Amino acid sequence: SYFTRGQHAEAEQILAAAAEKCETDLDRQTIAGARSYNLSVLMGEPEQALTVIDEAMAVITDPEQEASLRGRVAVINLMGGRAAAALEQAMALYDSTDLSTRTRSRYLAAISMALLGRTADAVEAAQEGLGLHRQLADPTQIAESELIGAVHAQVYAGALDAAEMLAMTGYNACLEVGDKEGTASFAVFNGMVQHQRGCLDDAR
DSSP states (O other), X not given: OTTTTTOHHHHHHHHHHHHTTOOSHHHHHHHHHHHHHIIIIISOOHHHHXXXXXXXXXXXXXXHHHHHHHHHHHHHHHHTTOHHHHHHHHHTTTTOSSHHHHHHHHHHHHHHHHHTTOHHHHHHHHHHHHHHHTTOSSOSSOGGGGGHHHHHHHHHTTOXXXXXXXXXXXXXXXXXXXXXXXXXXXXXXXXXXXXXXXXXXXXX
């Protein structure tokens, strides 16, 4: 695909053309979500991504599809260092009728809370997300990905044993299913724990 080949500008052109042909709110949400990821994460253009989402939400009437895009906005704000805004937007989705949206809201809230120093709340949100994720019929990631916010929270709280346990839980779960990206991410988180302990050799 254009994504995997690094042809992000070409991908945006194709997706923008597809957006003009969307006939359903699901189509509009799917295309807008793909475009926002491509623009914000791969091309480093978060403002353009937000414009794409705003344009889609202006014509979407299905509350579930709109909520999904609001979750995308929270992701963009979180990645842009606006944790307070991301948390507010994530918590607004807590009671969504869509299970995947409720699950994603806890993931985003947990990371945002950890960054804002609300470490106990972050751990609670992560555990809620883990439980919800395990109910998903067709998840795109393993449930243990929900633990990322809790790992950060425990590190920030100085609870390094708890942070290491969570990081290794995520690492082993990813390793078991062959999730290379997840395995690498949790390895980094465990390295972060070891760095905090001063075990620099183990952190490498």
